[in-house]
Amino acid sequence: MYVDREEKILVMVRLRPLNKKEIAAKEATDWECINDTTILYRNTLRQGSNIPSAYSFDRVYGGECPTRQVYEDGTKEIALSVVKGINCSIFAYGQTSSGKTYTMTAITEFAVADIFDYIFQHEERAFSVKFSAIEIYNETIRDLLSSDGTSLRLRDDPEKGTVVEKAREETLRDWNHFKELLSVCAAQRKIGETSLNERSSRSHQIIKLTVESCACELLGKDNSTTLMASVSFIDLAGSERASQTMSRLKEGCHINQSLLALGTVIRKLSKGRQGGHICTLSPARSHVELTKNTLSFASCAKEVTTKAHINVVMSDKALLKQLQCELARLETELRNATSNCDCAMKKDIQIQKVWFCNCVMG
Template structure:
């Protein structure tokens, strides 16, 4: 990863502004805006890799700022050098130069061919192309009839212009001749600020292919490997204000397209300097043909150098400030350049064979003694590994046996709990059925044999206590009297119930049906009505029925309570067994952690954490 190299070139002031003095102060590699009083304006100091003053020459700018990018292209890296700035600030002069002072493009061409002539171990193939972007249309400057070319992209070539002519060159003179022919086809125009203003962006591209001359030799690392790199030398049109250029008609349209493409370039630089490429954010390369073609040079696989030109005139302070702000953002953009090398299958096999031979030589050079020590160490490690494996298998068998025993205990407990639950449910169902059957019976006494006269006397005495007076309420309407609250329950009620149960349990009752004589001394409902003056005491019958139901269900309730108590005890035993099972698994997991501290650290840590939480539960 490396940042884009940015340099500032300050052009000389125009003649009419010489007497007014400069408004920009250059100090080493920083430039500051001065106020009318000569003090530095706050927030208007900018620092760059290099700042060239008005007396700097093109050769100085090339040597200090662009030469490294050109030589990288010869070595197999993609490279881009372009000039940016406002109109009439010296961009075309910097890139193209003049006959007496050649620009960056001519100097780069000379450097490339000079390096090729010195290289004796590699052979090169150079292809050149020249295009311009005029009103967002790509034109081939080497073929005037090729207009409105389209930009495409594929995995093999990357981003390329379809139909663009490429010329194979082998000398500096041939390249310079193509440059001159292309300049004739380029669009220039006159404005109020520049007599010979560039109305389009031009891109001069050199494709450099190289490979080693040692075919089949053993001393070359890149046998049959081909390096392909691109060097883009870009002269951008300058940003301009319509009010100052006085453009109209065709010039106005050209200026609009120029400003739009430069704005898209600024947007791409802003996104890249904010780290958008690393965060996966969208970079708007496709908003303009210029940014689309220069996509590799901006945040991609290339080494890039930018030369920002500016004028010190007071009337151009705003434009100069905008140029410096663009340069400051571009300086924070990083590229990831690497050698573009293509290997054939044969070249890849040769390289791998060579690496194998080098490794074998290293092993043979170590001697026999180190190899014997290594073999002993390997045997010792194998024995240790075998012991660990045996111990691990033994522990696994023990763990399986313990798990089986615990599972059997758990199943037995679950079976007991299920049986008890079934008993509780069936008991509750029987109690409910008995209560429903008893509740549906008539509220009368069960047939029993009255064997003693005291029973009859007691019943008559009780009936007299509930007898209503004849003049009660002065009415002849039958009135059902309730017993007073100070009277208790009939004293022989419990004994009657016990006698009834004994009666039905007697085998004689079940063997033979009752005879009419058995019911002679039974007090039925009519008898009770006659004893009470023709009225029935319903509360007395209801009270007796309730007591009978309570006494009959008391034993069933105690049985249910006992079963529930046993069920809770079994559940507690089940929980204890589950806790002991979890502790055993935790001990085995801890032993595995000590046994395999590296391989099972992460997985056993999560497993032990889970078992600890279960043990606490």
């Protein structure tokens, strides 16, 4: 990842193997990864098919590929940019039962392990890592680290952007503490049985790590500066057809409505405006339309561009000194501008006098 340079969002697609239910139903496999970047629809000649024969992305993975490889091939670099002061997000999109939560849980654990390794290898800097987690369920935001079930509100912060009010934040002590918090989140997240999955995630989950660091030799000094950034791991609820959610109509409508809104944002961003994105798929013929929709969404996402920049937070005294210097510079510019203006006015007066004399004498 290059700082101050526009780059496309990294889009990766993971095609899982047929699951036990699909194998028992003798489902046909309609999708195939034919190389590292292309996924092929094998049933293009099917009567009435309106599905493109192939889709291309940054990387595609077949069912035999381990999650570790998915992580190492691109999401690792994105996640580790947080220790250098660059905000980033990794999110998973796809239908229910396609493997989103399975993939995102492993990627989150790999990333946190690498962040801790980075911290241990850079003893010249003092680090602080904070953990928070929320879920969005039926348009309500809830803190996954709190058991009281209170809904939280969003507010706009002039420095941090949109933030969730009163969301609990834990400073991570070590790997075991992280795993403990991850278990708390998993236990509290809304799940339910659908026609595709006995334990389907019915909410959007956002796990956020905020990493702050400062040179040890400057820690606590007036001229200290801090790098501060966040990485968000976003596990979206599964997209579904309405016919599959009739027994959970309100819930399904909210899920699909929010995913539709996300899709609209992605499509608009892909049309010339300015992370990492993973889509998960089922190869089964019965899910072909859902898979097509996921791939269409991913195709729009790969056209979005972002521009990374380093977030530096100055100490109050260092910031005050910088502001005083800026104020002095502006005052100097104002004095010079006033002086130049006075000279210009004097010239205008002289010109007017000469013109008047000429008129009188003429």
